[in-house]
Amino acid sequence: MMSTLPGDCLSHIFSYLSDDSKSLYAFLRVNRLWCVNAIKYLWKQPFHFALILKSTPNYTSHHRNKTGKLTEIFIKCLIHNEIISGGDIQNKRRSARVPLVSPPLFNYVGFIRKLDLDDLGLAIAEWSEYIFSPKYNRNLLSVKLRNAIFSVLIQKKSTKYASIKNFRNDDSLVKEITMRIYTLLMNQIPKLDCLSMKPVDTDRSFSSISEILKVHLEKGAWFNHITKENMSIIHYPRAHVCLAHLVEFEWKIFRTDVKTSSQFLIDLSQICTKIQRIEFDMNTWHLESRPQDLLIPEALKILIESQTCLDEFELRNCVLYSHHIIIGLKNRASTLRRLILRQVSSTNLEFISDIAYLYNLEELRYYGGNMGSKDAWPLSFTHFPELKVFEIDDLFPTAITVNPDALVSDSCPALQTFIYNQKRFYRAESTSSIIESVGLYCQNLRHFECNAEICSTNLLKLVFTSSPNLEKIIITNDRISLKIDELLLVQLKKLKYLELNGSWEFEAERLNYFLTISQPPLSTIVLSKNSCFEDPHLEVLLDCLEGVLTTFHVIKMSKRLSLDMRRQAKEKIENFLYKRKTNVEEE
Template identity: 25%
Template sequence: MPCQLPADCLNEIFEYLDDKKTLHSLLFVNRLCCKISIRILWRNFWKYRIVDIDLGRCLNILVACLPNESKELLLKNGIFISTPTSKPSLFNYPAFCKVLSINKICLIVNDVLEKIPITSLLSKKDRNYLIINEIIKMFITQSYSLKELTFYNDTYVIPNEISFICFSGAIDCLADLSELHCSSRLPSEFFYQLSKICHNIHSLSIYMKYNNYFPNEFKELISLQNNLKNLKLSTTHRGDWTDIIPALTKHSNTLTKLHLNSTYNNRTLPVSFVALFSNLQEIKISFTSTFGKIQFRDFGKLQYVTFPKLQYLSIPIECTMLVYIKNFLENNGKNLKGLCIVGLDHDRFLNLSIAKFCPILENFSTVFELDTLKTIFNSCQYLERIEIFYEEHFLGEKEVLETVARHSPKYFCELTTIYNKSHTKLLPEDLESFFISWKSRASKKSLILIIIRPFCIDSLETNEENMEIIRKYKNLGIIKKFETKIRECEDED
């Protein structure tokens, strides 16, 4: 007789299989496997990128899940949206939801209904927001406890039209919210209502656009959190985080991760306030700019500040003066396990400083010259993973692979190559020579090889002969994993 594992054991196993393809295959095993898989898949219905899914089918599924009174309301207003089946749902799918994205609901509804003619007395805007509010109400009233909420003010969302915070059941649903991603320009009433419900937000992402003012209700919401650990501040188009800094000081002892991001912003933004958070374990600074100016000029005030628990740093070279970064690493490099320093202004001496001041690095991303890559390998003996940005005038692929095979330390097992603008020039015989050398290393760890490239750039996986070699050494156990990731070219629309 076949043995059925207990439900709690299957739950534990399925949690480790949290990928769409595997979980979908388990839907057809039996009812118990189906229920466990559905619960995990619906936990974050918005997990998959919009470009990878059928928006029309998503809307059909969401409407099918609506309670009867919501469906009747839509029909009463002349709104007809087909559903996958007329049969009742096997499960109460929204009850499994732990993540709610207001923005993706708005995007799906607005995008799918954009070209569908009006069949009622409602305007297109009123029709769309009636559907949006009914879908949001379904999640708020039926989900037992949301953990993550995303609500940005963008072209798809008019916040004043969305009143989900006042729906019956919102208090119970949002009481345990631990992640909030929001705009600073949302109505103050939203922040006021949320501040009465949510006091245990651990991760907060704030997006600022065209403003440098925060409602007092938002500042109060931030101050009332009991254990804020992760913070991301993102600005664009004249946004500024200066006004919010005093409200963050209460969390100087609890904050462990901080990400400051500026995109196409002509403001000079402060970063010296980071010194307030002495327990930071991760600091990430990022920006994209067409204004040709340093956006974080006061980073110099951080160069001699010590963060005793800092383990990860990511910073673009162009954001400040190189000497400030070098001094910062001299004071904080000894505990760093992860480091990402990239930019157009590659500096050989900065990499040599990293080799000197960051002895226990495990993960490293930057642009290298060949001799500094060897120095990094020789100095950082705990290095496990490295990301190499291919700039044609610095490194050749063949030379990189030879250096990795001959000089990488014994713990090293993962190489990520990032192509920007140059096509691959690696020959199949060079690739095979690398795998033969890797096989003969003292360390017998299998290699993880990841390629990140723009859609318009050819890398080694575009050559079938290269792929035959990769399959060969994957079968031999020399390669543990090979993966290609595509990103858009900067000059593409």
């Protein structure tokens, strides 16, 4: 039946598996129609798939051979496309070697839509290792193919480079090959959706990276010479055509000087005006470091403001010393929907207070960072009437300052996900303030998660009462023991997931009352480090949630449940899951 599906249907199905290379490779062997539709997803980001294990010790010589073969196919495709188009690679004196570069089955280069330049550079470096490996050199046809590729790419005989030692020491040759590949690539990709430059950080990842790849991170290695060409790719012929419709841009400052980096961003802003998502890693982590050159924030501001449909912006590892970036975002407030800040710090809260003016935000996430002030308060939800997701995770001291001048609404009816985790820096006053705001202004929560210093359950009761449609609750209490019997008087008829971490105390009778009046579809319960949960509590769960509960986990509990009750719980859950599976199969 699947073999009779039209190509459009197959393509739509395969799009859901676009990141599953194993399934896509399996589809290649079904028939030609499946192969044609699967190949375009495999080659959408080929070097990402080839180097998926690059940051782990699991990347071995076997993976090097696979990367080398893929890169060789890629280079052969570039050469073939250039020859048939009548490009400058066509040369009568060199064409005798070209037949060895056989035509590919597909125009693989034409399928590329996502390109990480550092992955491409690493793939070229791996191909260079691969073609001079002892196994490769033992195959006469492979050696002839290598020599033909070199001859076509660099327009010179390659016999002098038969020795790996000579090739390693010739930096000019490495640069020439890289420039030639990049030039052909920019000339042949019809449209690039995502461009990224996210190099491996040797200071952080060198210890965990594969032993076979460490050679590329050493000073003077091929890889370092190759990646120096990344910044100049924007000036290659037809780069403006290839990049004109860029939708995503991801970059991490590394290896390049500030002036070159800032100029690249300015040049990109003149070519690309339709970027929807920008992820920018400043690669600075410490407040005590000297304020970075303002050229980068100024250039990033220009890039942001030049985009007519910027939807998402993510900033990483940055110390804000100026207003530039946030002002740029403020000028895109009409289109910006998602803002994510990871390890973004500031000595002056004024540099980030204008976030309150991003009135169309639907998602605001803030991970880590140091605001440098003990008087910081959470941004009021009433600044963002369209906000659906709000997350703060380990921000010191608590959150971002409130800007009352940016007040837009007196409620936040759209908020569905609230996550507030302060695992290291507890402040009861700030926790109370932000939870009270949720209870007062947000009435449609679906997901509530809090790991902070909660001194009273009254605020939690306010939240649960004002949001009767809650489906997922995760609350953590590691500091003081709190009784939550009052919370169990609230009706939550749609609760599906409940996780209680820490010392929450409640009676079995109150638990029974809550489950009886709410009758929630509570399928998952997780309890950890609880000091009150005993056999009567488990008995209530099994009776009230029979035919509903599918997952029950207890972790590091203070009181051990009896063997009989644990066996009974396991049997009931397994029987229910078996019956449900049987019913599905019968249908």
